[in-house]
Amino acid sequence: MTGLRYVYAICRPFRSALQRQLTGVAGSPPKQLTHHGLIAVVSTVPETDFAEEPLRAHLEDMEWLTTTARAHQQVIDALTVVTTPLPLRLATVFRDDSGVRTMIEAREDDFRRVLDRLEGRVEWGVKVYAEPESAQAAGPEEGAEGAEGGRTGGAAVSGRDYLRQRRMRTRAREDVWQKATAFSGRLHETLSAFAEDSRLHAPQSAALSGASGQNILNAAYLVPRAESEEFVELVDREKDDAPGIRVELTGPWAAYSFTGEFAEEPEVEP
Amino acid sequence: MTAVERREIALVDLLDRLLAGGVVVTGDITLRIADVDLVRIDLNALISSVGEQVPSPWGEPA
Numbered sequence: 001m002t003g004l005r006y007v008y009a010i011c012r013p014f015r016s017a018l019q020r021q022l023t024g025v026a027g028s029p030p031k032q033l034t035h036h037g038l039i040a041v042v043s044t045v046p047e048t049d050f051a052e053e054p055l056r057a058h059l060e061d062m063e064w065l066t067t068t069a070r071a072h073q074q075v076i077d078a079l080t081v082v083t084t085p086l087p088l089r090l091a092t093v094f095r096d097d098s099g100v101r102t103m104i105e106a107r108e109d110d111f112r113r114v115l116d117r118l119e120g121r122v123e124w125g126v127k128v129y130a131e132p133e134s135a136q137a138a139g140p141e142e143g144a145e146g147a148e149g150g151r152t153g154g155a156a157v158s159g160r161d162y163l164r165q166r167r168m169r170t171r172a173r174e175d176v177w178q179k180a181t182a183f184s185g186r187l188h189e190t191l192s193a194f195a196e197d198s199r200l201h202a203p204q205s206a207a208l209s210g211a212s213g214q215n216i217l218n219a220a221y222l223v224p225r226a227e228s229e230e231f232v233e234l235v236d237r238e239k240d241d242a243p244g245i246r247v248e249l250t251g252p253w254a255a256y257s258f259t260g261e262f263a264e265e266p267e268v269e270p
Numbered sequence: 271m272t273a274v275e276r277r278e279i280a281l282v283d284l285l286d287r288l289l290a291g292g293v294v295v296t297g298d299i300t301l302r303i304a305d306v307d308l309v310r311i312d313l314n315a316l317i318s319s320v321g322e323q324v325p326s327p328w329g330e331p332a
Contacts (some may be wrong), residue, residue, distance in 0.1 A: 010293070069284050089292035103295050114293070125283060201286045209282040218286070250283050256291030 003044035004051070005094040008075045009085035009254070010104070010111045011039045012119075016082040025071040026050075035101045036108050041079060042100060050093050059091065076254045084119050086111060087254045114259060122252035124221045124231060126191060127204070129246040130180035131213035132173035176244035177214070183245055184217035187238055194234055195221035199257040213246060220257035228252055 006025055013034065024030045024043030033040045048054060058064040072090055079085040094100045104111070157165070192198045203215040223231045232249065239247045 007295075065285075066281055069281065069288050070279075072288060073279065073284055087287075087292045089294050090288040092295060107295060111293075123287075125286075201290065204282050204286070209280060211280075220287075220291075250279065253287060256287035259291060259293045 002047045004047055005033075005042045005096060005100050006045045006050065007088050007092045007094065007100060007103075008041045008043070008072060009079055009087045010115070011041065011079060011083045011085045012115055013037070013039055014083035018078050018082065022075065022078050023071070024075055025068050030075050033097055033100055035104045038104055038108060038111055040100050040104060041075065041085070042094075042097075043075075045093065050091070055091060055093070076256075080122070080252070080254050084115070084121065085254050086115050086118060086259060087256050118222075118255045118258060120225050121196065121222050121255055121258075122225050122228060123255045123257055124195075124223055124228070124235075124249060124251035125253065126187070126217065126219050126221065126235060127215055127248045127250075128180060128184045128187060128217035129211065129213035129248070130177045130216055131244050131246055132169075132176040133212070177216075179242060180214075180216045180245045183242075187247070188217060188219055190238055191219070191221050191231075191234065194227075194231060195223050197222040197258055199260075201257070211248075213244075220253075222255055222258045223252075225252070 008024070008030060018030065022029060024045075026043065026045040026049065028044050030041050030043040033042050049058060058068070069090060076085055076087050094103065188198070188200075199220045201218040201220060203218050204211070206212075206214065209215065221231065228251075235247065235249050
């Protein structure tokens with residue numbers, strides 16, 4: 001059978017073994033390929049799925065993308081336990097081991113530099129949402145969102161009352177949005193001052209995330225592992241309990257968002 | 271420290287990192303990374319066409 005090499009990450013040599021039952025993106029276990037003192041963590045993937053044509057088609061397939069992204073992350077996660085991996089972009093594929101070696105040779109200085117930079121650090125994700133609906137639900141106003149005017153049940157509402165309520169709702173929404181934006185700015189400033197580095201990701205679309213509210217801030221922070229607890233506490237402390245503002249913390253992640261120093265990666269644009 | 275409770279990672283958070291982060295090296299099988307942005311746009315299109323009554327496929331573990 002012909003197999004291609006899927007590369008997850010570049011690491012320094014590490015002593016501990018990976019979990020035995022760990023599987024990679026196509027179900028086969030990841031292995032280490034050592035070259036020039038660096039390790040590429042690779043697994044074999046079938047050409048039928050990972051050659052350029054099928055890969056391109058697969059990337060448009062939500063289910064395939066989900067499975068592959070989770071499998072990729074699982075390997076990175078396992079690596080994070082034993083070392084500080086330099087994660088590669090999803091679906092980085094080579095024809096064979098020698099292709100991987102050639103790539104390492106071409107980039108080894110960059111890899112070393114960024115590995116040094118990231119050593120012992122993790123990434124935390126912080127998102128802020130504006131949730132006008134939940135702010136309103138706290139008030140006396142009927143909180144039913146969704147189809148406006150679709151609710152005529154209960155006591156009949158006069159046209160004037162209806163318009164007034166609608167105006168109030170619009171104002172409340174703008175208010176929450178403004179507060180959340182100002183809060184996001186302050187939070188980002190505080191967290192950036194604590195973290196060694198930060199990146200802003202594009203706010204997530206609600207349709208894609210399924211999260212309630214509007215995503216205002218979607219940021220990543222690079223934090224030494226040893227200071228992570230402090231960072232988490234800081235986020236907790238800075239959380240605004242104001243109705244309508246929600247803060248979400250994710251992590252620790254491998255430093256995915258901080259590998260771009262040497263890549264031709266553009267900054268994230270909305 | 272309730273915030274560190276480990277939950278199933280949301281797919282969008284993962285895609286933010288796997289499609290926009292990570293080192294870009296030129297593999298033998300080269301997909302221009304710009305393509306990946308296209309994927310996201312397609313995802314958006316996909317979602318809105320699916321409609322709201324269909325539960326999102328990535329809320330729960332697949």
